[in-house]
Amino acid sequence: MKIERFAEGISLKRSVEAGTADQRKAVQDIIYDVRKSGNAALHTYTERFDGVSPGELLVSEQEMEDATAALTAEQLDIIQEAANNIRMFHEKQIRNSWFTTDDTGTMLGQKLTPLDAVGVYVPGGTAAYPSSVLMNALPAKAAGVERIVMVSPPGKDGKLSPAVLAAAKIAGVKEIYKVGGAQAIAALAYGTETIKKVDKIVGPGNIYVALAKREVFGDVAIDMIAGPSEIAILADETAIAAEVTADLLSQAEHDVRACSVLVTTSTSLAEEVASEVTKQVALLPRHDIAAASIRDYGRIVVCGKMAEAVEAINELAPEHLEIVTKDALEIMAKIRHAGAIFIGRFSSEPVGDYFAGPNHVLPTNGTARFSSPLNVDDFQKKSSIIMYSETAFRKNAEKIAAFARMEGLEAHARAIESRSVNESGKGPE
Ligand SMILES: NC(=O)c1ccc[n+]([C@@H]2O[C@H](COP(=O)([O-])OP(=O)(O)OC[C@H]3O[C@@H](n4cnc5c(N)ncnc54)[C@H](O)[C@@H]3O)[C@@H](O)[C@H]2O)c1
Ligand SMILES: N[C@H](CO)Cc1c[nH]c[nH+]1
Structure with a gap:
């Protein structure tokens, strides 16, 4: 890995662009x-990209049992314990509908409703991700989503990995299809003879999955662009090489487009x-993937001062950030952009990938500037509730009608005045 010095104007922005023109066209x-x-x-497409014919797309009960x-x-106990931690963390996020009244009797509020149908993408091209099953499905369950549809590409045997299916069972997911990539995202968004369309698609995946989610956005909702994994480590001389x-390699092994960056004052x-x-x-079994990722996207940046290192991290807005320094909590307070922040030597990033409880579906490619980890809010929507009392209405009717006329919208004004005319005689002229 090449060592660079932090200097004014150095760009730490992720160098993987959001897909090439060819990839976008393919998707x-x-x-x-x-x-x-x-x-x-x-x-x-399953035959072309996964090299296998899945037969029946729907996973059978027998396959679940097997x-x-x-x-x-x-x-099974490990998956169950991880599921318990993830469920507990997400149940703390559940919000309820709320209503407020004032002394005129007006009631305002927000009614929360779980989404009816959600599609969860579980990656499966080069590795199996039972942890992603839990991270996608358990927040949806906590939110009260009725229909959770899971899709994942089949392995060379035409099946989904036993661990993925066991995790689905533990998470209570019953509708599962053996299909992955952009084709699975399209099926969830638009429906096929077998797969009924959903309202929202969540979950991570490779560049094709990320581009497909971006492409169907608007016809369905999506959570975020959670593409190839990233880790930034902010370390000083107290860290152990x-x-x-x-920890850098833990993310590099995900994908040739994964990105691992060390920012250090030492x-x-x-x-x-x-x-x-x-x-x-x-020495890694996935040496080829990790080595390519480190070669193309790995960086080591040396900063003169901790303030520069913090600046570099905020520019990067990484998916995962580890802080392995003295006074790590003080440094954490200065970080503005990162999907998940792991503090101290014993918060190695895989602790969060599998077990601690917070979600591992996180914004990548700098989108942590404006996106959050997958969470229960992603699976609920809100309706505003307005129940105006007569007192409040009569007190404000003239102002509302005047506001409507400022916009030149006479019908709006008259809708208000149609009520006033009956009681107060102040109807439209
Ligand atoms: N950000 C997160 O929260 C998070 C979590 C877990 C995994 N990940 C990422 O998920 C990804 C998993 O990638 P993966 O490849 O192992 O599995 P995947 O399921 O995301 O992608 C596999 C699919 O990609 C499609 N594909 C492959 N080559 C293609 C081509 N040339 N043209 C069109 N489609 C093609 C195929 O349909 C295949 O089924 C990695 O990038 C990993 O870093 C991210
Ligand atoms: N590091 C991934 C998020 O980028 C999540 C994951 C799943 N399994 C292992 N890791």
Whole structure:
């Protein structure tokens, strides 16, 4: 990994652009085909990209049972314990409808309603993600969503991984289809003969999934663009190079387009991490992916002062940020843009990927500037409630009608005055 010095004007912005023109075109074509040909297109693209024919798209009850039976009791317990932590964290986020009244008897408020149908994307191209099943489905359950539809690409055996299906069972997801990529997003957005369309699509995925979500946005809601994973580590001389390196590689192994960045005030840490990366990456089973990610998107940036390091992180707006420094809490207070912030040596990023409870579906590619982690609010919508009392109405009718006339909207004014005329004789002229 190359070591750079922080300097005025250095750009730390993520260098992976939001898809190439070719990728965007490929995704548009896939979506068009699925809208036109439904299930047939899902089969064609699954054969092309996943190299397998899934047969029935819907996962059967037998497949669910076989999946649970394929895991050890210990594995099932781990998924269950993670699910408990994730459920607890998200249940704290549940909001209720609220109403307020004043002394005229007017009532105002917000009525919260869970979405009727939500599609959750669980990635599955190069790895299986039972943790993403829990992270997507449990907040939807907490919000009260009735229909949760899960999609994920089948493996080479034409099936979903047992751990993914076991996690779905633990999370209470029953409608699951073996289809992934842009074709799955199109099916969720527009429906096919087998898959009924949903109202919102959530969940992470690779660049094709992220581009497809962006493409269908407007016809359905989406949560955010949660694309290839990212980690930034803000460290000083107190950090241990081997640990920092391992954490950088934990995200690099996700995807050749994943991004790992060390921002440090310590030149010696930077040098140690640079040589440690070379050693550790060679020993990883997913060496090819991690090495390509580090080569193309890995960076080590040395800053003269902690204030510069904080500035660099805020510019990067990373999906994950680890702070491994003295006075880490004080530094955390200065961070404005990051999807999830892991504080201290024992908050290694995978603690959050699997177990702690906060959601691992997080904004990437700088979108942490304006997006939040997936949460219960993503699965509820609000209706405003307005119940004006007669007293409040009569007190304000003239002002409301006058406001309408400022906009030149006479019918609005007359709607108000149609009530006033009966009681007070102040109707339209
Ligand atoms: N941000 C988050 O919260 C988060 C969480 C977990 C995983 N991730 C990311 O999810 C991604 C998982 O990626 P993955 O590839 O393993 O699984 P995936 O399920 O996202 O993508 C696999 C699908 O991509 C499609 N595809 C592959 N090559 C294609 C091509 N040339 N043209 C069109 N479509 C193509 C195929 O349909 C395939 O089924 C990684 O980028 C990982 O970093 C992000
Ligand atoms: N790091 C991913 C979010 O970018 C989430 C994940 C799932 N499994 C392992 N990691």
